[in-house]
Amino acid sequence: MSWLGDLGSAFFGALYDFRLAAAAFGVVALVAVGWIARRRQWTSAARRHPRQAAAIVVPLLAVAIPLAWYMASPLVLSSTVDEPAPVAIASGSPTPSAAPSIATTSPAPDPTGRPSAAASTVRPPLALRGSFHGSDDFHFGEGTAQLIETEPGTFVVRLEAFAVRNGPDLYVYLSPDANGYTRTAIELGRLKADRGNQNYPVPAGALDDPSRAASVVIWCKQFSHLFATAPLEAG
Numbered sequence: 001m002s003w004l005g006d007l008g009s010a011f012f013g014a015l016y017d018f019r020l021a022a023a024a025f026g027v028v029a030l031v032a033v034g035w036i037a038r039r040r041q042w043t044s045a046a047r048r049h050p051r052q053a054a055a056i057v058v059p060l061l062a063v064a065i066p067l068a069w070y071m072a073s074p075l076v077l078s079s080t081v082d083e084p085a086p087v088a089i090a091s092g093s094p095t096p097s098a099a100p101s102i103a104t105t106s107p108a109p110d111p112t113g114r115p116s117a118a119a120s121t122v123r124p125p126l127a128l129r130g131s132f133h134g135s136d137d138f139h140f141g142e143g144t145a146q147l148i149e150t151e152p153g154t155f156v157v158r159l160e161a162f163a164v165r166n167g168p169d170l171y172v173y174l175s176p177d178a179n180g181y182t183r184t185a186i187e188l189g190r191l192k193a194d195r196g197n198q199n200y201p202v203p204a205g206a207l208d209d210p211s212r213a214a215s216v217v218i219w220c221k222q223f224s225h226l227f228a229t230a231p232l233e234a235g
Contacts, residue, residue, distance in 0.1 A: 078166055081193040086148055086156045125149050127210045128232035132162065132218075135180070139165045141228025145216035147174070147202075155202040157188055157216055166194040169222035174202060178214040178231040191218060 037043055046053035127149050132141035143162035149155055157174060164170075175185035186207065188200035207213060218227040 078195060079193040081196040081198050083197055083199050085158060085197075086150050086199055127155070128213060128234060130215065130230035130232040132164070132216075132228045132230040134165065134228050135226040139167075139225075139227045141165070141218065141230075143230075145230035145232065147210060147213055147216075147232060149210070154204070155207055155210065157200040157202060159196075159198045159200075159216070162198060163195045164191075164218050164228045167220050167225075167227060169220055170194075170227060171219050171221055172200050173217040173219055174207065174213050175215045175217045175229075176212050178229075180215060180226045180229045181217045181219045185217060185219075 046057075125148070126146055128147040130145050132143050132145060134140040141164045144160045145162075146158045146160065147155055148158055157172065159172075170191040172188040172191055173181055173185040174188060175182055177185075186202060188202065192198050213232055215232055216230040218229075219225070220227060
C-alpha cells in the first residue's frame with residue numbers, strides 16, 4: 001500500500017506548492033458563499049431550522065479551523081533552542097581517584113609543562129561542516145550544520161546560529177545527496193525550534209562512513225517539501 005503514501009505526499013506537496021493560490025481561492029469562495037447566502041436568505045432559513053443548520057456548519061468549522069491554524073500558525077509563531085555544544089570523551093584518559101591516606105609525597109611536576117592526562121573531556125573532532133540556504137525565496141535558511149564525532153562511531157549533527165522559515169511537521173535529516181532530501185536520508189528527529197543552537201544525535205549504526213553524509217536537510221514530512229539544505233564539506 002505504499003502507493004497510497006506516495007499519492008498522499010504528491011497531493012499535499014502540490015497543495016503546499018500552490019498554498020497562496022489556495023488561500024486566495026478560499027477567501028474568494030468564502031465571500032461568494034456569504035453573498036449567495038444573503039441573496040437567498042439562507043440565514044433566515046438557518047434561524048428557522050437551527051438544528052439542521054448546525055448539522056451542516058459545525059462539521060465544516062471543525063475541519064476548516066484546525067486546518068487553517070495548522071497551515072498558518074507556523075508563519076506567525078517562532079521558538080528558539082540554545083543547547084550546549086557536544087563534548088567528546090577523551091579516549092584512554094584515566095579516571096581521577098582519591099589518593100591513599102598513607103601517602104606522604106606527591107609526584108614532581110612535569111618539567112615540559114604538558115597538560116595533565118586526567119582531563120575527562122576534549123573538544124570533539126569536526127568531521128563535516130556546511131552552511132544552510134533556503135529552497136526558495138520564501139523558504140529561507142541560515143546558520144551552519146556540523147557533523148561531529150563525539151566518540152569513535154558516534155556522531156551528532158549540530159545546528160549553530162540556525163534559522164529557518166517555520167512550517168508544519170518539520171524534520172531534520174542527514175542526506176547522502178548534497179542537493180537535499182532523498183528516501184535514503186537518515187531521519188534525526190523533529191525540528192526542535194526554528195531558531196537557535198541544536199543537537200541531533202545520529203542513530204547508532206546508521207552512519208558507518210561519515211563521508212557518505214552529503215547534507216543536512218530541513219524537510220516538511222506532511223507536504224513533502226524541502227525547506228533548507230546545508231551541503232557538507234570537510235571541516
